[in-house]
Amino acid sequence: MNNSEILFLYDAKLTNPNGDPDEENRPRMDYERGINMVSDLRLKRYVRDYLADQGYPLFVQKMDGSPVTAETRIKKLGTSNDQEILDQLIDVRLFGATMPIAKDNKQFIGPVQFNWGYSLNTVKVLESSITSTFASSDNNKQGAIGKDFRVAYSFIAFSGVISANRGKATSLKEEDIAELDRALRYAIPLQVTRSKIGQYPRLYLRVEYKSDMTILGDMRDYISLKEKTEDIRDISETALEVGKLVDFLKENIGKIDSIHYFCDSKCILLNHDVEVTFQQAFDGFTLIEVE
Known part of the structure; x- marks a missing residue:
């Protein structure tokens, strides 16, 4: 296993990508x-929810629909052996965890890490009032009134790293990385609320690089969103300059083994202002499409 770096882009239209409880x-x-x-925690939650739907047992998960303590989750696993725990829990192999094992806290540093995502465009937040059919209290028979906040349109970019050396410590498998690829393709639309x-x-x-020593850096530094109109509201009003x-x-092609990818048909790519397909843009690399 070697190092990898990730660029992940998704858009959000009339929705709330990550609410702030404060x-x-x-x-x-x-x-x-x-x-x-x-x-990054919001993105990892999408991945965990997808893995749970695929039948994987997780460390960070509810039990019988209710939150539990870390101690209760460990007891449910039926073992305090580090390797047996790692063998069971794909989310720990990917993201790490601090786990109460025996009388100590065992820390596994996750080989997969993401930066916070941010929009490539300036974003407007829309505010509206919402009402509930239910009474706000026994003494007030009117429906409760609240606020609903959504972005008009946001084109969000994440950067991530997979460390091969840290992967050895969590027993990360190539199959785990393939599941991560699929999760980032399918998780968000499947976890609709x-x-x-x-x-x-x-x-x-x-x-994916050819060694466990290569890290080239945040790929978001090399992309930009071209807006076809002011105050964009839809992906059809954008193009991505790559x-x-x-x-x-x-x-750096000599350091690169392969590029695992997917590209939505509505995402228009530009190579120095010339519209291209993904395959045309990245011609010369070994390309592996995420199915």
């Missing part, structure tokens, strides 16, 4: 720049 569940924002923010509907994965690259990224990766 701000009335408003979408997380850098208000000075008008940038929508999404935490009222506040999350309207989000779709648009582009995914996992650049020319600098292609050039950068070609400069």
Whole structure:
């Protein structure tokens, strides 16, 4: 197993990508720049929910529909042996965990890490009032009134790293990474809730290197969103410029084993302002599509 780096893009239309409980569940924002923010924990939750739906037992999960303590979850596993626990729990192999084993806390540092995601465009937050059919209290028979916050449109980019050396410590498997690839393709639209509907994965690259020593850096530095109109509201009003990224990766092609990818048909790619397919843009690399 060797190192990989990830670029993951999805968009959000009239939805709330990541509510902030300290701000009335408003979408997380850098208000000075008008940038929508999404935490790495939100992305990992999508992955965990997808893996749970695929039948994988997880460390971070509810039991019988209710939250439990870490101690209770460990007892349910029926073992305190490190390796047996790792063999059972794909989320620990991927993301690590601090686990109460015996009288100590055993820390596994996750080989898969993501930065916070941020929007490539400036984002407007829309606010509306919502009402409930149920009375707000026994003494007030009127329905409760609340606030609903959503982004008008946000094109969100995440960067991630897979460390081969840390993967050895958690017994990370190649099959686990393949499941991560599939989760990032399918998890978000499959985990639809009222506040999350309207989000779709648009582009995914996992650049797999030839060694466990190579890290080239955040690929978001080499992409930009071209907006066909002011105040965009839909992916049809955008195009993604990847020319600098292609050039950068070609400069380092000797370090790259393969690129695992998917590209949504609605995501228009530009290579230095020329519209191209994904295969045309990344011609010369070993490309493996995530099915």
